Amino acid sequence: MDYKSHILLYFSLFFTASFSFAQTPNWEGAKWIWQEQDGPANTWVAFRESFNLNKVPEQAIANIAVDTKYWLWVNGEMVVFEGGLARGAAPNTNYYDEVDLKPYLKNGENTVAILVWYWGRTRKVHDDSGNGGLIFHANLGENLLNSNANWKLKVHPAYDPKSGGGGKSANRVNAYNVKFDARKAMEDWSESAWYTNKFDDSTWDKPVEKGVANSKPWGTLVKRPIPLWNDRGLVNYEALTLKSNQKELKLPFKNSTDSLIIIRAKLPFNKQITPYLKVKSKAGETIVIDTDNNHNLIQSIYTTKEGVQSFEGFTWFNGHFVEYAIPAGVEVQDLKYRWTGVGEMAGTFESSDNYFTRLWWMARNTLYICARNGYMDCPDRERGLWVGDVADQTGAVFYTLDEPGRLLLKKGIDNTIAYRDGDTIQGLAPGFGAYRGKSSELTGQSLQYIDQGIWQYYYNTGDKPTLKNAYPAVLNYLKLWEMKPNGLPEHRKGYANWVDWGIDPDPVPTNVVLYFMALKAAKNMAVTLGKTNDISWYDNRINSIKQNFEKEYWQGVRYGSKNKPIEERVSALAILSGLAKKEHYDILVDSVLVPVKKSSPHMEWIAEEAIMLTGQYSKGLQRMKDRYQEQVDIEWLTTLYEKYHPKLRGTYNHAWNAPNYVLSRYIAGIKATEVAWAEYEVKPNLVHMTSVKQIVPSVRGDIFLEINRADGSYQIDLISPENTIAKVYIPKNGKEFSKVKVNGKVIWKKGKLKSNVDNVSFLKEDKDFAIFKVKEGSWTFTATHK
Template sequence: MELKKSTFVFLFALLTSISAIANSPIWENAKWIWQEEAGPANTWVAFRKEFNLKEIPKNALANIAVDTKYWLWVNGEMVLFEGGLARGAAPNTNYYDEVDLKSYLKKGENTIAILVWYWGRTRKVHDDSGKGGLLFYADFGQQVLKSDDTWKMKVHPAYDPKSGGGGGSANRVNAYNVKFDAQKSLGDWTDNAWYSNNYNDKNWDKPILKGVANGKPWGTLVKRAIPQWNDRGLVDYESLVLKSNKEKINLPFKNTTDSLLVISAKLPFNKQITPYLKVNSKAGKTIVADMENPFNMLKGTFITKDGVQEFESYSWINGHVVEYSIPAGVEVLALKYRWTGVGEMTGNFECSDPYFSRLWWMARNTLYVCARDGFMDCPDRERGLWIGDVADQTGAIFYSLDDAGKQLLKKGIDNTIAYRAGDTIQGLAPGFGAYRGKSSELTGQSLQFIDQVVWQYYYNTGDKKTLENAYPAILKYLKLWEMQSNGLPEHRKGYANWIDWGIDPDQVPVNVILYYMALNATKKMATTLDKEQDLEWLNPRIESIKANFENEYWQGNRYGSKDKVIEERTSALAMISGLAKKEHYNILVDSVLVPVRKSSPHMEWMAEEAIMLTGQYDKGLERMKVRYEEQVNMEWLTTLYEKFLPKLRGTYNHAWNAPNYVLSRYIAGIKPTSVAWKTFEVKPNLAHMTSVKQVVPSVKGDITMEVNKTASKYQLDLISPDKTTATVYIPKEDKAISKILVNGKEIWKKGKLKTKLKNLSLIDEDVDFISFEVEEGTWNFTAVYK
């Protein structure tokens, strides 16, 4: 019997909802709890729950949700430093964490203590629910622990809700300054009352039941999309000096003067940190921990009580130097910092030219300091998930960060798709709609997102579900673009006609190329997802742009608009996209890409990549060196600037610097040749260098490569992960190769494979290279030149 369509739809929806419930966490009747007031903004609330365990449970996973951040202790021991993610998985959703408490529990009396920080304002990174709250559920086997009115609660009196910070507009940082008065401290409220016998919570309040799980205003609960922060604990600074005279100091140090002294505490490089201090002081002294970073929007302020005391400012900041303002009479016993962040920087690049080794390291630092709740434009001034910035970061992520970085990229894709405005892919998630009530579409960035973020994420990870989720929205967005009678797309301005901060941008042809690249990426998605019917719409547009671009935008020595002055971005993108004719490559390199330097870092890497694609690696490195030399030569600087022109300006740690992508892909020469790095290419192009080392943290495992060359020998060492196949290229270097040894055995001589080796085969030989295919394992190639 044939089911009616309406019946099928109903059954499908029912099964889908049942599946969703089966895979969602059980909250039973746990309640959102808070004080009577909805907020107020910038409120810190302490929660405690004492309970008795007859035995340690086999499993002790707790589900915890808050608006906005929390710190968790069990029996006085810190379990989690800064849990929670800024709201914005999608409209009307709230992230929750899954935390394993087993190793912190003990038989008998236990205490869970949670400090919740409610931001209470919507800005770029956070979509405020309008109410602070805590939701907790844990199944300990013989008993269930859940948030309800049996918990104890107290608005923490030491934290000042009027601390300010974050900047004066919604275009700035969501968080606030931390201002803590130790004279109003709650004491050691995180520990067991029975165990330490030094805390009594009888005068604490009974929390108010504010709502149920998945209810408004917090919305549907979504599991945390990334691992908890990599918390490296409290450590010493690299050095401590008095700011006034640069005199080095040792701790303990007492300010015996009558005035305020500032201690400059140096970090090894630009990091996301929370500053810590331990002092001996009289009551009422004010100590401030701030960054020398001119764009820093946050600081920590500590007002002392009598005696020895400690303080850590929980609102993270970043920069190179923390400045502690120490009042007269205060003795400093310890100054430390806690470095936290998303995963680890496991990728690495080193070469015989120290300039490029340092540049790659600075670029990696820049990428990492711009990653937290989401990838962001900068960690100090805005912290916004601008998808054009993420597009620039994407290539570098797969050469620099571990799996947590890839998960954060997936989160950025999902957030962007969820916060689209109708069919418009916005430039910012949660987006301008969250705090300005209008679209944030920057057309160039929205188009970059399709090719450089979504497709490259899938190609590097093989995560098909994320592709499936993004594809329908991408196709709808591309259909918003109209075609003109000249066979090219009509220009869309978005909310601002912007493509780059540099000089003389040529918006129209740049967007034509980015639209063409987005169409091609979407075509690949359609094929991958078996959406062949969509090719009927995609192919004609691709072919139309391909057929008409040259006639409209080739100006004899460059690509661009006829009425615009020469600039390099359009030509670079034309080459990267495949729209440029190869017969123009030499003139484009010599007349445009090498001498013309008008791009900002946002599009600089595109010019460098375009040169590399022609095989003129020395010229690509020359451009890279000229553009970044001023920054690399600054000994104090460890990250890269937002803008080049007319001088270095903006934040000194901006997301869209990507020389590590170019160096890793084209100089180390390692790139995937199939989805999820099942196959990859190892084709180093050392140019003037004599050695290169590269570690690529691929989804299959780390790929480790080292190349060393002399006038008479070329040696390449490769560790290839399980279930991969690599094509290794041995360069002839305009010389004759007498023999090639692999793992100590002579396998090639006089153009022939002399000895067979398991899991190795000769693929090809041409004028420039001899190539071999190798399976997983450790390989050593040595080519001897005549």
């Protein structure tokens, strides 16, 4: 896809996928169908419908909605692996998918087969409708293919609804284990009726018509706002070993012992996967498939039939190793896995320091594994869209993920706004389950989300409709906060007075600064949207906090409460917000931000960014190295932990780790300086590094940057996408330049502009940089020092 098509598609998605029920299509008589019972929970139901086509149509778009997940085959070929999104876009809504069937259709008889998995329980990420269901509509030219009572239905007998999994608490994972008994399986039921040995569905039941489109209990149908998963197909593991002795294993392998053997299958890194096996066995043997992840609450359990057979567990889980427990006498012929997820990890970062290259890669993996139906805190223990965790991820999204990742962030914003509790921005969306009937507001996270989530999303994408949808809720939430006589906001506790997992948190001033940052972000929103009547209200509160923060919270060497132990979070936030006086920067860095290490990863990136903002990049890198060294040194670990103190603990893939944001923004030095990356800067600060390579998947296209320095020279190679302007800073590193070349032509020599290069202009020189502005294109800047 060329650039213009990419941008048109992207902004078309903004307008059509912005939270609006008006986009629901005409379902033309399609019915919600299911069995007579509304559930039960954890039920797998198979549907089939055969039909004739005289001619394959020019277009064959199917609209499909289920509660909760589905797998789709046409003529025996898998079309969608795990369709459907957890409910919903808002209360009383259900997502639907658009799927192109044309590549799979044939002249003559065709068969659509759909396996639907109904979860039937409300937890953090899913608001159960109370009724399993499928609704399907496709206009096939001469034919309308609608779900109705003429379809065929069968509760899949091989799936056990009592499989367990997901944890016992409503605080935990929505999905269940997959427990599949191959002795009860329906052979080749997804195949087309036109095959020679066609599947006979004549004994299947007729479904019950439960309702029409946009009816309760499923509610209004809303188009899926993100693409279907990136399904990379079944592939081999990196290595197979016996867990007992770590010996390498070659397939086929038969367990010739009289006891259970565990085969450990190595993944390239921690991924969201579904496991596959092919075995030869007698009937009735049970194979349990799990991972090395101590917090994983999901597994697949397979009971064999007689002979050679294959199985893929359709409930995804994650880990570094997949473990297959193989009973005595079973021959393993093949083991594979399927990696699925949202789009691609399109961003990259490499440097001459292998530590930071590996740390950025681990942070990238952590971000990606915490993204699916929504951004989440972790993929194993909760899968909850905690808004503060998402705010932590937001900065990294724009350096790491492609368009689907940005759309997932939009989805998270829309969901959060739709599921607010009155005027309260809650911590979770949908936020039911463990918190039904009780607000899940974490005040610090709700405030953080306004600036670092909603505003930064807009600034990096230019998606004004989403900003417009969110703004009224942002204003109303900020008005819930009262001001005290001392000119600072009254502390709101929410349902939990929590700001960080780390040691000695100081919630009151933390929330004061986060409220200040939220006010400034909301004012920017008001200016952008032309809400001029709101601006004086923001200014009054912003100025009040500016005038009173220092005298209340400056404690000589730090910011924070008078009688609280020293900690770094309030001081770091004061720098980020602009409340800290610049004359305090050195003492804040040397007395607090470098030596004090009490934050959890949730606020660690804030401390690191604060140091970078003072210009003391080497100290920022040193803190980052000190904090993550233990994890980077663990050879098998490919994602980042939830907590530091008193030792590594919690999940080993928690979403609020964002060193890739700090490294990309302040070391490679790339950041947007105008909305939607219309203008951006390249201002590298390599410190001890001699090279950095970075790809930034911006909304306008990929930015490619490579920086190399050696004694006496400095080179920046930049490929800048269409309709962008880049301001390029060439560091002097304490030396004057003798000359600067652009694409081989001397443009600047001995402090003077020597010649012109089309689409390049010299801006200025200061003690640290020579600064140029370039338009789109490929540019090589080579600077030679005196």
